Amino acid sequence: MMHNIILKRNNKLINGTVNLTGSKSECNRALIIEALSQGKVKVENVSDAADAVLLAGILRAAVGSGQLAVASESSAECPQIVDIGPAGTAMRFLTAYYAIQDDEVILTGSKRMKERPIGILVDALRVLGANIDYEENDGYPPVKLKGGFKQQTGKISIKGNISSQYITALLLIAARLPLGLELHIEGELTSRPYVEMTLAMLETAGIKHTWQGNVIAIANQEFTTTSLHVEPDWSAASYWYAIAALADEAELFLTGLTPYSLQGDSVITEIMANFGITSQFRDGGVHLKKENKPISRREFDLKECPDLAQTVIVVCAALNHEASFTGLETLKIKETDRILALQTELGKMGVKLIEKDEVYTLDCSGKFIPDSIFINTYHDHRMAMAFAPLALILPQMEFENGPVVDKSYPAFWNDLEKQGFEVEEA
Numbered sequence: 179m180m181h182n183i184i185l186k187r188n189n190k191l192i193n194g195t196v197n198l199t200g201s202k203s204e205c206n207r208a209l210i211i212e213a214l215s216q217g218k219v220k221v222e223n224v225s226d227a228a229d230a231v232l233l234a235g236i237l238r239a240a241v242g243s244g245q246l247a248v249a250s251e252s253s254a255e256c257p258q259i260v261d262i263g264p265a266g267t268a269m270r271f272l273t274a275y276y277a278i279q280d281d282e283v284i285l286t287g288s289k290r291m292k293e294r295p296i297g298i299l300v301d302a303l304r305v306l307g308a309n310i311d312y313e314e315n316d317g318y319p320p321v322k323l324k325g326g327f328k329q330q331t332g333k334i335s336i337k338g339n340i341s342s343q344y345i346t347a348l349l350l351i352a353a354r355l356p357l358g359l360e361l362h363i364e365g366e367l368t369s370r371p372y373v374e375m376t377l378a379m380l381e382t383a384g385i386k387h388t389w390q391g392n393v394i395a396i397a398n399q400e401f402t403t404t405s406l407h408v409e410p411d412w413s414a415a416s417y418w419y420a421i422a423a424l425a426d427e428a429e430l431f432l433t434g435l436t437p438y439s440l441q442g443d444s445v446i447t448e449i450m451a452n453f454g455i456t457s458q459f460r461d462g463g464v465h466l467k468k469e470n471k472p473i474s475r476r477e478f479d480l481k482e483c484p485d486l487a488q489t490v491i492v493v494c495a496a497l498n499h500e501a502s503f504t505g506l507e508t509l510k511i512k513e514t515d516r517i518l519a520l521q522t523e524l525g526k527m528g529v530k531l532i533e534k535d536e537v538y539t540l541d542c543s544g545k546f547i548p549d550s551i552f553i554n555t556y557h558d559h560r561m562a563m564a565f566a567p568l569a570l571i572l573p574q575m576e577f578e579n580g581p582v583v584d585k586s587y588p589a590f591w592n593d594l595e596k597q598g599f600e601v602e603e604a
């Protein structure tokens with residue numbers, strides 16, 4: 179049920195322990211690998227991120243659990259319809275997954291999903307030998323995966339600068355392709371750590387690869403019997419780093435996180451070190467501590483960690499730190515146009531995010547502290563979570579559609595409450 183959340187905080191002292199859910203990115207990969215391995219690979223610690231729960235339900239055919247938006251009726255005249263809601267990663271991974279299955283499937287999603295491009299992936303899959311049609315607009319979901327895959331070639335080229343998810347989707351199915359895959363990445367590769375995560379997880383599942391220059395190659399090969407453990411979500415951890423950065427005093431323990439993470443968003447430790455937050459890995463997790471010292475960085479390139487953009491930009495705005503940001507191009511095709519959403523919501527406290535030649539700079543000269551602020555969330559979990567730390571500097575906040583956070587971090591509001599925030603449903 180959709181409801182708003184009113185959020186307040188009457189002091190700026192933070193001290194506690196948080197248990198984060200499993201990484202949505204790791205879990206989505208692990209689930210696809212599990213499905214492709216035909217029982218050899220098992221996923222440990224399935225994330226309770228709604229996107230991962232949905233994907234697990236689809237792949238494990240747990241229709242009827244009540245959490246699924248899957249209408250399933252398989253027959254020659256009536257293909258199975260799989261509704262992936264707002265889960266972009268799952269949409270891209272499942273497109274590749276179903277492209278090499280025999281069944282006919284229509285893969286659809288939320289209104290926004292139908293605006294998130296998938297043409298680059300579909301083109302690549304068609305060159306490989308997949309039979310795919312668009313159901314509505316060319317280049318966008320829903321897609322009809324018609325079965326009858328017959329591999330034509332193992333060699334394909336793909337643009338690297340729009341979404342790394344297309345590349346991951348292809349790499350995940352590569353070992354199951356009779357001719358294997360030789361993937362040539364054209365131009366710049368965005369979100370590179372996510373591709374590295376994919377290859378590392380495949381490696382754990384027994385799948386070898388080579389990566390030379392811009393070519394990644396995976397031969398046809400078998401998965402080994404193993405398990406894939408999903409680590410807590412570093413993107414979710416970023417909101418606690420932001421809370422620490424805006425507090426007067428903060429000591430937080432985030433359980434289960436390690437310094438050897440596959441998640442590129444673990445770079446939040448380095449980013450937040452510039453804001454005086456130290457990270458110490460011990461006792462099976464990371465201890466954050468706030469040290470009061472001047473902010474030491476003005477320029478942030480977020481190309482490798484796009485999901486941290488909202489977190490870092492909001493922290494800078496809160497601290498009147500007029501930093502500049504690059505690597506934000508892909509934000510426009512995520513759950514919402516995150517650039518526009520940031521500009522609109524920061525504007526409610528007089529902060530501007532100004533673009534010039536793909537460099538975004540904050541202007542806090544007109545900033546004011548409103549008595550109460552209403553944050554629109556645009557069906558984007560990260561709009562809610564990135565703005566929530568502002569409760570440490572604003573008297574009262576109201577967030578549109580609290581459950582929007584379920585996509586990656588369903589316990590977010592509960593966890594805030596446990597750490598002394600006042601959280602009320604409105």
Ligand SMILES: O=C(O)C1=C[C@@H](OP(=O)(O)O)[C@@H](O)[C@H](O)C1
Nearest residue numbers: 203267341342343369372484508
């Ligand atoms: O592969 C993944 O798990 C993801 C890759 C990133 O997308 P892009 O490659 O489209 O930037 C990221 O923003 C998304 O939340 C998760």
Ligand SMILES: C=C(OP(=O)(O)O)C(=O)O
Nearest residue numbers: 264265266267268485512
């Ligand atoms: C972009 C995101 O997710 P997805 O692409 O999987 O919808 C995200 O979680 O920030």
